[in-house]
Amino acid sequence: MRVAIAGAGAVGRSIAKELIDGGHQVMLIERQAGQFEPDTVEQADWVLGDACEVSTLEDSGIERCDVVIAATGDDKVNLVVSLLAKTEFAVRRVVARVNNPANEWLYTDAWGVDVAVSTPRILAAMVEEAVSVGDLVRLLTFRQGQANLVELTLPDQTPLAGRPVSDLALPRDAALVTILRGDRVIVPQPEDPLEPGDELLFVANAEVENDIRKALGY
DSSP: EEEEOOOHHHHHHHHHHHHHHHHOEEEEEEOOOGGGGGGGGSSSSSEESTSSHHHHHHTTGGGGGGGEOOOOOOOOHHHHHHHHHTTTTTSSSSEEEEEGGGGGGGGGGGGOOSSSEEEHHHHHHHHHHHHOOOSOOEEEGGGHHHHHHEEOOOOOTTTTOOOBGOOOOTTTEEEEEEEETHHHHHHOOTTTTTTOOOOOEEEGGGGGHHHHHHHHHH
């Protein structure tokens, strides 16, 4: 997969290194000469230029990228990059960094954003996930709120203990995708029994989250 990252600051470089370690091709676009440091991520292709300029994106060949990540520290820049990538170059997947949570409402498909990543929201979700047992916690939002990754940890006294996954009467727009049990990652099968302490991960429409709770007895 070929990925373009707008913004080669600490965040952009860190993302680039992770993706390269995963075997992906990465291009970093940076407009500030002081942050243009190809030796810090030598395996990436580097472009010195403003990702808000159509000419820079054309010269970089961004239309050949499968994913564009707008990772600068400026929300205005991230939104413009997202819009250009989606509307002018038809990039299939656009991921944008949210710096100020007050601006999160702007990060929609109207601005070309497929996935908005808000660090404060993710950190808050991780805290909730760590301390919440028996309650549904939203971890991540996909497709501008059309679907969410949600988690529920079964308490010690769960009435679901020993019952198979097939007993869960989940709503139509929800799917149990993973069970985390100790150091195991389980792809659930209908006959798999549930156990106290299981972390159940669902992908679901936001409108049916209460139905998930009811299906789990909460």
